[in-house]
Amino acid sequence: MRGMSLEEKVGQLFVTYAYGPNADSPHPKNRTEFGVDTPAEVVRKYHLGGVIYFNWTDSFVNPKQVAALSNGLQRAAMSSGARLPLLISTDQEQGVVTRLGSPATLFPGSMALGATRDAELARQAAAITGRELRAVGINQNFAPDADVNVNPANPVIGVRSFSSDPSLVSQQVTAQVKGYQQGWLGQNVSATVKHFPGHGDTNQDSHYVLPEINHTPEQWAALDAPPFQAAIKAGVDSIMSAHIVTPKLDDSGEPATLSKKMLTDTLRGKLGYRGVIITDSLQMEAVRLKHPDAEIPVMALKAGVDVLLMPKNLDVAINAVLKAVRSGEISERRIDESLLRVLLLKLKRGALTHPLVDESKVDSIVGIPEHLATAQQVTDRTVTAVRNEANLLPLTAKPGKVLVTGWSTANALAPRLAARGVTPTVQVTGEKPAEATIAKAVAAAQGQDLVVVLTNRATTDAQQRELVKRLAATGKPIIGVAVRDPYDVAIEDARTWLTTYSTTAVSMESLTKVLFGEIAPSGKLPVSVPVVGNPAQTKYPFGFGLSW
Numbered sequence: 001m002r003g004m005s006l007e008e009k010v011g012q013l014f015v016t017y018a019y020g021p022n023a024d025s026p027h028p029k030n031r032t033e034f035g036v037d038t039p040a041e042v043v044r045k046y047h048l049g050g051v052i053y054f055n056w057t058d059s060f061v062n063p064k065q066v067a068a069l070s071n072g073l074q075r076a077a078m079s080s081g082a083r084l085p086l087l088i089s090t091d092q093e094q095g096v097v098t099r100l101g102s103p104a105t106l107f108p109g110s111m112a113l114g115a116t117r118d119a120e121l122a123r124q125a126a127a128i129t130g131r132e133l134r135a136v137g138i139n140q141n142f143a144p145d146a147d148v149n150v151n152p153a154n155p156v157i158g159v160r161s162f163s164s165d166p167s168l169v170s171q172q173v174t175a176q177v178k179g180y181q182q183g184w185l186g187q188n189v190s191a192t193v194k195h196f197p198g199h200g201d202t203n204q205d206s207h208y209v210l211p212e213i214n215h216t217p218e219q220w221a222a223l224d225a226p227p228f229q230a231a232i233k234a235g236v237d238s239i240m241s242a243h244i245v246t247p248k249l250d251d252s253g254e255p256a257t258l259s260k261k262m263l264t265d266t267l268r269g270k271l272g273y274r275g276v277i278i279t280d281s282l283q284m285e286a287v288r289l290k291h292p293d294a295e296i297p298v299m300a301l302k303a304g305v306d307v308l309l310m311p312k313n314l315d316v317a318i319n320a321v322l323k324a325v326r327s328g329e330i331s332e333r334r335i336d337e338s339l340l341r342v343l344l345l346k347l348k349r350g351a352l353t354h355p356l357v358d359e360s361k362v363d364s365i366v367g368i369p370e371h372l373a374t375a376q377q378v379t380d381r382t383v384t385a386v387r388n389e390a391n392l393l394p395l396t397a398k399p400g401k402v403l404v405t406g407w408s409t410a411n412a413l414a415p416r417l418a419a420r421g422v423t424p425t426v427q428v429t430g431e432k433p434a435e436a437t438i439a440k441a442v443a444a445a446q447g448q449d450l451v452v453v454l455t456n457r458a459t460t461d462a463q464q465r466e467l468v469k470r471l472a473a474t475g476k477p478i479i480g481v482a483v484r485d486p487y488d489v490a491i492e493d494a495r496t497w498l499t500t501y502s503t504t505a506v507s508m509e510s511l512t513k514v515l516f517g518e519i520a521p522s523g524k525l526p527v528s529v530p531v532v533g534n535p536a537q538t539k540y541p542f543g544f545g546l547s548w
Helices: 006-011 028-034 039-046 062-078 109-117 119-135 167-183 218-231 261-271 298-304 313-326 330-348 357-363 369-379 410-418 433-444 462-473 486-490 505-515
Strands: 015-016 050-052 089-090 190-196 240-242 276-278 386-388 403-404 427-428 448-453 478-482 494-499 528-530 536-542
Touching: 006 313, 015 039, 015 313, 028 039, 028 313, 039 050, 039 062, 062 089, 062 119, 062 357, 089 330, 109 119, 109 167, 109 369, 119 167, 119 369, 119 494, 167 190, 167 218, 190 218, 190 261, 218 240, 240 261, 261 276, 261 298, 261 403, 276 330, 298 313, 298 330, 313 462, 369 505, 386 486, 403 410, 403 433, 403 462, 410 427, 410 448, 410 505, 433 462, 448 462, 462 478, 462 536, 478 486, 486 494, 486 528
Parallel strands: 015 050, 050 089, 190 240, 240 276, 403 427, 403 448, 448 478, 478 494
Antiparallel strands: 386 494, 528 536
């Protein structure tokens, strides 16, 4: 630290993306946003402490390409500025938030794991995910999600949460933190729990608006805080802040990301956290509504943040922090405090000592049969049956003609039915299906022996509910499958309902096994499911689940 310039110190506190699949390949968007051509030049220009990968930045083409990109960026960092290796991160929560896709090993996501009630399965999922991320040079994962999803209308968390029960969330979060962070130095990844102080009870998306959660201190302590306390006890490396306001916890009116009371007084003071605090993306509208972009990073540092993630304008953000230090608004000692935490994190996870990966070994780690088999075994424990009034399941006799309709996941389910000797008709209707699309699906149901309809957040989509209603009115046997939020199972029209919490291929395989009686459903609802249109009335309680 003594040998670093102020610019190098401040750069270590910033994480951003760069466009392109290779470290040295020019991309026009890099020139537009950063004034340089290649990802390596972005790293060198700003003395970055970290880089984050996304699919929309062309960072993920295939595992070997990701490994080469990571090595190239590390070499750029180690050959310039303070010569410090990078934290390379992504959001590999699994399920609905998955960045590194197949052939990597894919799991169904947090709420599906919550349905198993088995912490060891959560640990295994994290351990495999972490090992594969590290094999391609990613040494920090922004997972697991520690939010307690008590609001069925939550548009941004939902199945990213393990449960509506803080004890179950705490158990699973602990298991995943250990799964990510335990292991040989240089073979594990840094875990990040999110979104402090808890994003589970909102019906608004902080990507677009500033949500408000009105939990009292007592409610927060009982509901939202326990998973973060559990993660801290488990030794989590970093905690991500939420862009939400909590007026009964903090009267400043600022989102938690910019609140000294929430980050310094509560997270560091009351909860005793000593690790790295990182912001959620500073490009999200929730954190940009009240302040210009030049003020946000300075306010965040004053609030207690250590790492600033994806500011809207990196030049503006870095120069604002440099100006604040030079003017005395922020002391260099304050910068050093955050820098020390970042360096300790890099040391602890081997980012300093093991920054490069062996590109020749990627195929012997990522998506190997052993990992894929474990993913399927874990997923087989997740499917939850909540309704089987006509005793339709399991299918003891092979159905003749089957229609698979609804969400686009139908295309993933169909070949798994075909592998069992049933070649279905597929009629994808998707989100908010038009009347003509619904009519086409209903017409396709005529002459079928069985209809499987897949829904995705249908409780907030009247057209999907209309599809289920019209299919049920045909008199054909209907199996409803909620392939994301389990709240769809409260739709009355179908007399048979399952939920997979996930559209992943492993989930469709597990679903097929349940349909044909190859395995019995063993998942239990990790949330309570309200009556459609009446959130105060429970249709299926937490822990409910049928088997046979």
